[in-house]
Amino acid sequence: MALDSDTQKFKYIGTRPDRPDGLDKVTGRARFGADFSMPGMLHGAILRSPHAHAKILKIDATKALALNGVKAVVTRADFPTGLTGEDWNIQENVMAGEKALYDGHAVAAVAATSQLIARDALKLIEVEYEVLRHVTDVDEAMADDAPVIREGAADYSVPEGMHPNIVRYMESGRGDLEAGFAAADLVLEQSYKTEAAHQGYIEPHACVGQLGADGKGELWCCTQGHWFVRQMCTAVLGLEATQLRVTPSEIGGGFGGKTTVFIDPVALALSRKANRPVKIVMSRSEVLRASGPTSSASMDIKMGMTRDGKITAASGTFRMQGGAFPGAPVDVTTMLAFANYDIADVHHIGFDVMTNRPKQAAYRAPGAPMGAFAVESMLDELCRQLRLDPIDTRLKNAVKEGTRATFGPKFPPVGLIETLEAAKAHPQYNTPLGPNQGRGVASGYWMNWGGETSASVAIGEDGTVQVSIGTPDIGGSRASMALMAAEAFGVPYDNVRVNIADTGTLGINEPTHGSRATFASGLATVEAAKEAIGKLCKRAADKWGIDAEAVTWEDGFAKPSGPNAGEFPPLSIAEIAAEMGSTGGPISGHFESSPDGFGGSFGTHIVDLEVDPETGRSTILRYLVVQDAGKAIHPAYVEGQFQGGAVQGIGWALNEEYIYGADGRLQNPIFLDYRVPVASDLPMIDTIIVEVPNPGHPYGVRGVGETGITPPLPAVANAVRDAIGVRMTQLPLTPPRVLAAIKGRG
């Protein structure tokens, strides 16, 4: 599975054909989660806690069940008991047990003949609560007097004496910090905070579930990973895994937030009780209150630097809350916070903390942007105070192949230096700035992922190619798979059809997450194609009466090869396919693995912005993303990933935040108040694709989906610092905060 050759010439890879799902999406034919319907289908609705923390003393659904049209009500009593670990966490999150743990936590659900009746029925369910003290801030949740979310949730790693809300503790590092800081000419210490942000996918969670008393069921849903959905639903409901078939819809964004379940087990539980299919579609308010935003973070950073720009030592303490359950991605934060740089003496401490907030879910490079904000902000401040160029300083410290990473091992080939050099050479870096304008630079990293992967290819009777993969297409991956299959078979791109298979059709596939789809499903597609090509060559060899080893595959044709192969006219894939029924049967190829050769991707961003001194509002003027793609299979979609990551990071930096009131309730659960950037807010995001081939993929591919959200948080903060002369250490940099900083300048 290694890189086939570092001097490969490509015919299809690297081109920009139209995406195969484009026509369906622009004409409205594409079917998203809410578009599925079934005969006899009921509509489900979920009753949610209005309290941040409360004991559930009693639930009485008598009046709701008496309402005409109501067919079933479920509470936690309708779910199996005895689950442990993450299975229990998921079950507890999709339906509260003894306590409601956050504003929006599900406590009961109704299935009725219409959505309006279901919603009316929710109002008739009587829930008696005993309201408890709550906590939503990570630092307050660690304080001695903080209310305890749940006793006994901490794992082995938490030292005795820490607050029960601290559920995981981690330390890592190496070297002699004291000596490292002593060698510095300048040592800075600073605390930073980031707020929770939501993935902001446009399509709300939606599903239709059908589950019989025999324990067999089907589920149609929008998800990044339907095998994950199957595992979670069957665990939560006590079913056998393969008795539930899950089919993914088209997906209107996920960004990590659709790698878990919120409503799917509830729809299935309602269906089991009502004996009819049940559809649930979340409202936007439900999505924000009760799906999975990312963690908020509180961080203390210390770094030392010589006056010529060499980082001598670094340490960081990272506290992150992941809602009312363990799982804040602080382990990744500690691992990657300083990973851009070659630092001999480095130390990290991490705390995973529970609060009365929704259970966090993955969000694009989970854990990495927060640490990058703190570390890259401090690096920028070190450069300012030492009067050093921020790109030259990063180049001086940048990791490369063979550098020992701050998390331990040596790096394989990586492209940070190449991204820095390309950024420095771009005209934006030397564009003059006007009054109230500032420029920020930052770099970031994501290590990417392999994961369980299964793919099949099958040759059609006309020689066209069908590819079946198990990773839902979020950002154009069907086009990428088609290009890789076209390259492997030597057939035109348009002769390849890529399908997203359901859980009944392929072996287990992890979701489209970890920037893995183009890498892992692409690798599996190429390897499955190689198996099929071997069979195509064998059919040709049999026809010619020669050994299969004497046949080679070239540009869509089987050809005799070698001195003793003989002279035969090449056979096209269409000619072989036309006879396959009478020459041995269907021709297909399969590949399954958990590939390890994923290569990480570094990126460097430059942002120019202007701050209105009267209002504190920041306007992005220019934005450049430079990132290593290994090999860009479809450059337009690589650029799209770069741009999308930058835009989400800009939103996190400038506007997006979960705002909780003193009552512990979310104050901004709609897009009018939870402000994501839209096209009219931003200029075109400029991109440069760097290609340092990944030796672990046949075509050199690196995942590109996540790195792009890591640099924007510090890049924007560094630009605001440049514009207003004040270092801001808490995100988001909303106009009121920036205005207060300007006024406090002195």
Next chain:
Amino acid sequence: MVAVNLWSGLRALADGQEVVEVEGETVGQLLDALVAAYPGLAPAMERGVSISVDGQIIPKNRGAKVNADSEVFILQRLYAG
């Protein structure tokens, strides 16, 4: 014997050692040998760890080959986003 580097949070569970030597030709054999030699590591292993072998991060492939001179690090359990 293969030298295995432990992250600092694990060292307390392995008699304070930063590097331990265990027998094994695969990632799975190394992990099993580590727990056999230092039973205190069992909770961490059960929760899940990732391994780096010669710079390549291996999240879960117990069958991945390890040579006697391989550079091996035990890392926090990694996951995708």
